[in-house]
Every structure is written in C-alpha cells, then in structure tokens.
Amino acid sequence: MFWINNFILGDAMHEPNCITTIKLYLRRTLVRLRPYSAIMKKLLLFAITCCIVIFSLAQSDKYVLLKPAKVFDGETMHEGWVVLIKNNKIDQAGAMNFKLPPGTQVVELAGETLLPGLIEGHSHLFLHPYNETSWNDQVLKESRAERTARAVEHARATLMAGFTTVRDLGTEGSMYDDVGLKIAIEKGVIPGPRMICATRAIVAKGTYGPKSESPDVVLPQGAAEVTNISEMENEVRAQISKGADLIKIYADYRWGKNGEALPAFTTQEIAAAVAIAKSGGREVVTHATTAEGMTRAINAGVSTVEHGDNGTAEVFKLMKEKGVALCPTLAAGDAIEQYKGWRKARLNDTVGQGIDPEPERVTNKKKTFQLALKAGVTICMGGDVGVFTHGDNAREMEMMVEYGMKAIEVLKSATSINADVFGYGNEIGRIKKDLFADVIVVEGDPVADIRNIRKVKFVMKDGVIYRNDK
Ligand SMILES: [Zn+2]
Numbered sequence: 001m002f003w004i005n006n007f008i009l010g011d012a013m014h015e016p017n018c019i020t021t022i023k024l025y026l027r028r029t030l031v032r033l034r035p036y037s038a039i040m041k042k043l044l045l046f047a048i049t050c051c052i053v054i055f056s057l058a059q060s061d062k063y064v065l066l067k068p069a070k071v072f073d074g075e076t077m078h079e080g081w082v083v084l085i086k087n088n089k090i091d092q093a094g095a096m097n098f099k100l101p102p103g104t105q106v107v108e109l110a111g112e113t114l115l116p117g118l119i120e121g122h123s124h125l126f127l128h129p130y131n132e133t134s135w136n137d138q139v140l141k142e143s144r145a146e147r148t149a150r151a152v153e154h155a156r157a158t159l160m161a162g163f164t165t166v167r168d169l170g171t172e173g174s175m176y177d178d179v180g181l182k183i184a185i186e187k188g189v190i191p192g193p194r195m196i197c198a199t200r201a202i203v204a205k206g207t208y209g210p211k212s213e214s215p216d217v218v219l220p221q222g223a224a225e226v227t228n229i230s231e232m233e234n235e236v237r238a239q240i241s242k243g244a245d246l247i248k249i250y251a252d253y254r255w256g257k258n259g260e261a262l263p264a265f266t267t268q269e270i271a272a273a274v275a276i277a278k279s280g281g282r283e284v285v286t287h288a289t290t291a292e293g294m295t296r297a298i299n300a301g302v303s304t305v306e307h308g309d310n311g312t313a314e315v316f317k318l319m320k321e322k323g324v325a326l327c328p329t330l331a332a333g334d335a336i337e338q339y340k341g342w343r344k345a346r347l348n349d350t351v352g353q354g355i356d357p358e359p360e361r362v363t364n365k366k367k368t369f370q371l372a373l374k375a376g377v378t379i380c381m382g383g384d385v386g387v388f389t390h391g392d393n394a395r396e397m398e399m400m401v402e403y404g405m406k407a408i409e410v411l412k413s414a415t416s417i418n419a420d421v422f423g424y425g426n427e428i429g430r431i432k433k434d435l436f437a438d439v440i441v442v443e444g445d446p447v448a449d450i451r452n453i454r455k456v457k458f459v460m461k462d463g464v465i466y467r468n469d470k
Helices: 002-009 012-033 038-059 135-141 144-160 177-186 229-241 267-279 291-300 313-322 330-339 360-375 394-402 407-422 450-454
Strands: 063-072 077-079 082-086 089-094 105-116 118-123 163-168 194-197 202-204 224-226 246-250 252-254 261-263 283-288 304-307 325-327 439-443 456-461 464-468
Touching (some): 063 439, 105 456, 144 177, 144 456, 144 464, 163 407, 202 229, 224 229, 229 246, 246 267, 252 283, 261 291, 291 313, 313 360, 330 360, 330 394, 394 407, 394 450
Parallel strands (some): 063 105, 118 163, 202 224, 246 283
Antiparallel strands (some): 063 077, 063 082, 082 089, 105 439, 252 261, 439 456, 456 464
C-alpha cells in the first residue's frame, strides 16, 4: 500500500513513480484476471479507474477568485482588481484579463477592501491584559498549562481579527512554549497566525522581573538572565537551538535606584549577540526606552527598536542612517495609563466631564513618535498586544493615525514594511503573484477611515478560509 499512500497524499516527488506503478499494477491485474469472466474483468477495471479518477481529483489544483471593490496590495490602493488564489499561493492580482480555470470558486466582495493578511509586529501570546491579572502574578502564579490554554485562545482571536502573522516577542516565563504553539498551528491542530518566535528574550542579570522584596528570596524570571559576553553568546545559541526565529534583548530596563529605566547591557555585549544571531540567519531586536539604551543597541547592529519612548532627534537620525526600524507600541502605554485610572477622552469628550487630562507619558510618547516620523525612520506596526486584549490588535493602527501618521502609511507598516523588516518580504505582506495566500477583506475603505480595519469579513491564511461572514 505504500505507493497508494504517496499517491493520496499528493507527494509531487513521487508522482512519476506513482504513474509507472499504477501502469504496472493494471498490467499485472489484467494478467491475473485472465481466468475470470469478461464481465468480472470489466467491473474490476471500472472500479480501479474510479479510484484513479478520485485520487486525481483529490490532487487537482484548487482555485478561488476574490472580487472586492478595492485591493490594497501592500503599497497602494487599486480599484477594478481581482485576486486569484491557486492552492496556498496568490496566482493573479490585477484586472480580470485572464481565463478563469474551470471549477474556480468565485467570492463576490462588493463594497469591500481586500488586503494582505495583517502582520502584528509585537505580540505576547502568553500574556493577557494586566488589568485582569498583573504581569507579576501571570509569571509567578499561573501554571504553564493555564498560560498555554490562554495562548491557544489568543492565537485564534488574533487570526480572526485579520492578523495572519505575529512576531511574538517573548513568552515572559513560559520558556519555549511559543515554539510548541507555532508547531501546533502549523500542523493544523489549532487555528492561529504564522508565528515568528523570540522564545525567552534575554535580560541582564538582576535588571528584570518579577522583583523580589527580600534579597534572600530568588524568584523565577520572565526572561533569560545573562551576566557577560560568554553567557550572552551561550544563551543566543541555546535559544536558536530551541527554535527561536529571532533574538530579543532588553537593552535597558527599570533597574535604577528609583526604579527608573537605565541601560543594562554594553554595546559590546549586544554586538556579541548580534554576531552569533546573524551567523545563524536571525535578527536581534531590542527593547529600549532610554536614548542611551537605544543608541547602544543601534550601534550594536539590531534590526528593530521596540518602544523607543525617550528617543531624541539625534537617536532617530542614527536609526535612519543605520536602517534600524522603530516598533513604537503606542497602544501599550495608552493601555497601562488607563489601567492606572486615566479616564481618556473619547471622540467629542472634553476635559472636566469625567475626563482626565492627558498623562505626561502619553504626551511624551506622541512627541517622540512624531520626531521619528520627521526623521524618516522606518515604522513597524506592533502594539505590544498582550498588555491589552488579543484580537484588539487594530488599536495600535488607530493610534498611529491618532498620533499623526497617514492611514495608507499605517497599512503599509502592518503589511509590506513589517514583512520586509522582519525578513519575510518574499513570502507574505503583499498581494503579489507567488506569495502565500494570506488575504483579508474588510468592510469599506480603511484609508478613508482606519477604524474600518476592524470590520473584518473574510480571513484566508495559506489558502485556507478561516472566516467568511456572508
Ligand atoms: Zn513586549
């Protein structure tokens, strides 16, 4: 039965062998059937032919034609375009001037906009909002089983919200469970986005959390601690061996005498990690909120800076020169301030009607984000989702517009720019022939109003339709 199994599975490598084997099998069957009656022979041959036809049909290409009002291809918006999907790849994108293959499934999407599957640039699928459970309690009191169960639900919510890829930047105490989650998604055990995994993240010993109130009590940490270059190199190699697609380093953290953020690693220590990671074909990304921490990381060769809260015009100039992108995570600070009690103004609200003035942290974040835009720094879309609800990823996109970015630029950040910066531009992030069929459709036009990005009607990942609200 070995050959039949290969044939059913549609293993292209075995196809020529299969056909030869079928011919041989038919010939042998005819010889064996010689003693039997002519009717029996015909019946058996008919049954065998039916089986072959069924196998062939199972192997044939599957086509889906999507007909939306507009197509955002990852860079610009088009009208009058259709998109043809062949199996798990994009086969055609443009005007309908090609012959439709027989048996194509046609999906009418009048009044809707088709986009590449969105890419979340900064997620933590193993965290849930801090107003539900504090970060400390998640790391110290929730079991790995509970955290994984939550992550499964978070993965599903993310995909259904139109985010077909996540760059997951640290399990925060859940070891290498992101790699296991990614494998389960790839095997089709659970629905979820493509995952680019950082595994544990790397911190300087004694700088991270949870922090112990007593020096005599050693608490488990939310990331891997290292103390010198040798340990840094060892940790990078260990994380790669466990399945890390990238390395995340905390260039600074809140370990100052008064709990203020200060640089935690030297430029040389970060550069050592970059050298090893690059040898292994991985990028290093850095958490950095201080100007000095950002500068050290940029000079050490990281690919993205996460947060960048206190970046100056000089720092952003350096980022532009060195081609380092900023993932601003606007939504995280906004969420944390609201958890602390800030009553944020909604549309048409004014201060004084149960509404508080903007906290300093938020005003400062707006200012630095605008400095980065002015300097021409490449901006990724990543909200630090996990601090806020998974599936609410669009919150960051709305805030990018609120803080001064054009909607079309935000859409680029969430698709082609994230794909290019993360090193996956030849696979995802655009509506372009031969890229993976990761496609979403939203109601209305998200360039006219970015809030339309939440009105997801259709989600396809790798050619499989996960959502179709018809
Ligand atoms: Zn984060």
